[in-house]
Amino acid sequence: MSNPSHQYRSSFLGLLAERGQLQDCTDAGGLDARLQKEHVTGYIGFDCTAPSLHIGSLSQIMILRRLQQSGHRPIVVMGGGTTKVGDPSGKDDMRSLLTNEQIEANKQSIRKCFERFLTFGDGPSDAIMVDNADWLDKLEYIPFLRDVGRHFSVNRMLTMDSVKLRLERDQPLSFLEFNYMILQAYDFVELFRRYGCTLQLGGSDQWGNIVNGIDLGRRVAEAELFGVTSPLITTASGAKMGKTAKGAVWLNADMLSPYDYWQFWRNVEDADVGRFLRLFTELPEAEITRLENLGGAERNEAKKILANETTRMLHGDAAANDAAETARRTFEEGGIAEGLPTFEIERARLSEGLPLTTLAQLSGLTASSGEARRFIQGGGLRVNDEAVSDVKAAVSLADLTAEGVIKLSVGRKKHVLVKPV
RNA sequence: GGGGGAGUGUCCCGAGCGGCAAAGGGGGCGGACUGUAAAUCCGCUGGCUUCGCCUUCGUAGGUUCGAGUCCUACCUCCCCCA
Numbered sequence: 127m128s129n130p131s132h133q134y135r136s137s138f139l140g141l142l143a144e145r146g147q148l149q150d151c152t153d154a155g156g157l158d159a160r161l162q163k164e165h166v167t168g169y170i171g172f173d174c175t176a177p178s179l180h181i182g183s184l185s186q187i188m189i190l191r192r193l194q195q196s197g198h199r200p201i202v203v204m205g206g207g208t209t210k211v212g213d214p215s216g217k218d219d220m221r222s223l224l225t226n227e228q229i230e231a232n233k234q235s236i237r238k239c240f241e242r243f244l245t246f247g248d249g250p251s252d253a254i255m256v257d258n259a260d261w262l263d264k265l266e267y268i269p270f271l272r273d274v275g276r277h278f279s280v281n282r283m284l285t286m287d288s289v290k291l292r293l294e295r296d297q298p299l300s301f302l303e304f305n306y307m308i309l310q311a312y313d314f315v316e317l318f319r320r321y322g323c324t325l326q327l328g329g330s331d332q333w334g335n336i337v338n339g340i341d342l343g344r345r346v347a348e349a350e351l352f353g354v355t356s357p358l359i360t361t362a363s364g365a366k367m368g369k370t371a372k373g374a375v376w377l378n379a380d381m382l383s384p385y386d387y388w389q390f391w392r393n394v395e396d397a398d399v400g401r402f403l404r405l406f407t408e409l410p411e412a413e414i415t416r417l418e419n420l421g422g423a424e425r426n427e428a429k430k431i432l433a434n435e436t437t438r439m440l441h442g443d444a445a446a447n448d449a450a451e452t453a454r455r456t457f458e459e460g461g462i463a464e465g466l467p468t469f470e471i472e473r474a475r476l477s478e479g480l481p482l483t484t485l486a487q488l489s490g491l492t493a494s495s496g497e498a499r500r501f502i503q504g505g506g507l508r509v510n511d512e513a514v515s516d517v518k519a520a521v522s523l524a525d526l527t528a529e530g531v532i533k534l535s536v537g538r539k540k541h542v543l544v545k546p547v
Numbered sequence: 548g549g550g551g552g553a554g555u556g557u558c559c560c561g562a563g564c565g566g567c568a569a570a571g572g573g574g575g576c577g578g579a580c581u582g583u584a585a586a587u588c589c590g591c592u593g594g595c596u597u598c599g600c601c602u603u604c605g606u607a608g609g610u611u612c613g614a615g616u617c618c619u620a621c622c623u624c625c626c627c628c629a
Binding site: 297298362363389392393394395396397398399422423424425426429453456457458481484494495496497499500501503504505506507517536537538539540 | 576577578579581582583584585590591592593594595596597623624625
């Protein structure tokens with residue numbers, strides 16, 4: 127249920143609604159009033175299951191940013207504690223357990239990217255970052271059960287989607303994971319006590335966890351807490367956001383280059399452009415309306431703007447400009463742009479002549495020489511923009527272009543420059 | 548504790564009388580068509596020094612000329628009984 131923005135008086139809820147990031151809300155009227163009259167502290171928790179967040183989390187990050195822009199205080203909660211337990215929501219099978227060392231390393235790696243989206247500090251609307259391991263690790267089992275566990279009915283826990291879906295599909299659910307919702311609920315209460323946090327935000331799959339936290343807060347702390355969820359973001363064709371052939375679309379530059387990040391946004395489906403501009407940029411509504419109504423090939427202009435804006439926000443102006451320029455030269459001029467991935471090889475090896483399949487594999491263009499062979503057979507591999515048909519073709523210094531490199535390509539979009547050294 | 552069932556190509560789902568690099572989907576990638584889009588059609592979707600060799604079907608052994616397929620033990624999960 128998407129609510130028209132005019133229903134809300136507070137700038138924050140109005141903004142979320144306008145941007146398509148409002149799915150559900152507990153006591154919308156009460157929260158709306160609260161947001162108008164005081165600084166509200168709100169949080170979102172992030173798992174530490176990987177060394178980087180990916181764009182599946184980007185909508186959540188944008189929500190925290192919008193919370194801050196609306197004058198409120200965001201808390202980024204790193205799930206250093208809850209990741210040790212594993213959230214069963216939306217997953218069919220049990221995740222393999224990460225070691226404490228892995229979780230800690232992931233946490234350190236993830237935290238950096240928030241600085242690009244939020245302003246941290248000590249002011250009333252400055253963001254703070256905390257790790258729920260700070261309090262979860264120290265819990266004592268029996269006292270915790272008596273203080274918190276008694277407020278949870280197993281009967282009701284079994285009806286929560288995260289649990290119910292597993293059971294219905296005969297998928298295993300360990301007792302460890304079963305506890306996740308209790309810990310997340312407890313997080314909310316702990317954040318209320320420590321920071322006066324009264325709002326939890328999250329994806330729609332977190333609704334149950336959020337409501338549990340609100341209930342628990344009322345029971346153990348007489349707190350009036352609120353919850354807001356945002357829609358699960360999918361592409362127009364229904365796929366989950368962010369999976370590509372190479373894997374997830376990571377936010378950390380060392381996991382996915384700014385150029386590839388830019389390309390991801392440049393290549394979204396037509397039908398997604400307007401929605402993504404609203405979700406992932408801060409362009410004004412009027413401009414987005416104009417862009418999404420561009421027809422035919424002009425739609426590409428809207429995609430470039432989407433790519434520029436999203437890349438700029440994550441990686442900065444310089445990286446976004448570089449990516450755009452590299453793309454322009456590669457695709458619009460069909461030329462050779464320095465921004466493309468470059469592979470260096472000893473001049474001597476090249477002078478002897480090297481099988482193309484080997485070079486494609488070495489340079490990382492293809493995963494194996496066998497894959498390179500298949501691409502050649504399928505007419506998908508090019509040297510200096512010319513298709514190669516001979517599986518046994520060799521490459522040598524004679525293939526250097528005027529720029530002194532050899533451009534290898536697979537498909538329209540994947541290129542590597544081979545440079546002799 | 549007892550009985551029954553399941554684990555297949557490291558993207559997923561899923562067939563598989565002892566001859567299997569292993570059916571079929573989905574997804575992905577490449578080609579054609581386009582606008583670096585969608586839809587459609589075609590092809591590919593273990594590795595290598597490729598007329599051949601090597602590694603794969605939960606783990607470890609065994610039977611066999613030959614095992615994903617049979618036997619034994621173990622691990623994990625599901626269901627039923629206690």
